[in-house]
């Protein structure tokens with residue numbers, strides 16, 4: 001069964017280190033996404049699992065077997081390449097049929113299976129077309145159907161939905177998860193889209209600069225990120241710098257730069273520690289008394305209104321109010337903000353500064 005293990009992986013291209021200290025175990029049947037900004041090493045990682053490139057140091061195991069020297073065609077994987085790479089001399093149907101045919105399925109199955117997957121990606125009516133007659137998004141769908149139809153138990157998907165329209169992308173996310181769970185496949189899905197990662201994965205591996213920052217379920221990465229970079233990359237958040245003023249049994253009081261005291265959940269910090277408070281926009285609410293600020297910008301988002309304020313300590317804070325709320329907001333209005341003590345997360349203030357610590361590079 002295709003569980004995947006990456007052990008102490010390092011990959012260097014000349015003087016560029018594309019991966020370092022990679023240790024990761026992916027269980028049989030698990031759906032894992034590799035998430036991170038452009039250039040952080042996602043494709044490099046998936047290529048090493050596939051055997052397209054070898055790690056400089058460390059080992060890849062699939063199904064418990066050391067993959068050193070094992071070529072891609074012997075690893076039993078379905079692969080969607082970031083740059084699509086269909087066989088140009090084969091039609092859409094020919095491309096999708098390629099796997100089942102080389103795998104010696106019985107004839108009836110080899111005819112049925114590719115059509116089933118082309119139907120899934122809604123391209124049955126294009127099956128006689130050649131890649132150069134298909135749009136970029138259609139080619140990507142053929143590529144996905146080909147990977148699914150290959151019969152491989154391990155799928156490696158490198159940005160498989162990036163060329164599709166937002167609406168289609170959303171539909172296919174759900175389909176992809178449903179099918180791979182039905183077939184009990186192990187999936188490693190690379191994306192730089194955090195929303196895509198949140199909706200398809202059992203677990204997200206968040207990368208930055210060739211390293212794994214944090215690995216967890218979508219929910220825990222969102223609710224309890226261990227790192228400032230994660231708090232910023234997964235969802236949206238506000239950062240407020242300050243120092244711990246007092247540690248109480250059920251909460252921590254943090255003094256901001258202008259002397260305002262705000263609440264965070266109880267923490268490992270002691271009085272006087274320099275900290276950064278992270279608070280999600282949906283957790284911040286207007287109140288009669290709280291963090292004092294002035295409205296600077298108002299954006300209508302459909303189901304909610306995003307309000308950007310500047311606090312008296314000159315921090316920018318975003319918060320959301322429901323479109324159905326009665327109160328009107330105008331630029332220049334004064335507003336006081338509060339949040340529940342449970343929703344403010346505390347981090348040590350990074351010596352290099354917050355913007356450096358969350359930079360996408």
Ligand SMILES: Nc1ncnc2c1ncn2[C@@H]1O[C@H](COP(=O)(O)OP(=O)(O)OP(=O)(O)O)[C@@H](O)[C@H]1O
Nearest residue numbers: 013016017018037038039040041042043044045192
């Ligand atoms: N064959 C190569 N030769 C030299 N450098 C490479 C090679 N492949 C990747 N790199 C470098 O390794 C780093 C990671 O590249 P990689 O393609 O893994 O990033 P990525 O996370 O997939 O980015 P994107 O989201 O843009 O696809 C980059 O700095 C890239 O320039």
Ligand SMILES: [Mg+2]
Nearest residue numbers: 042043044082
């Ligand atoms: Mg890539």
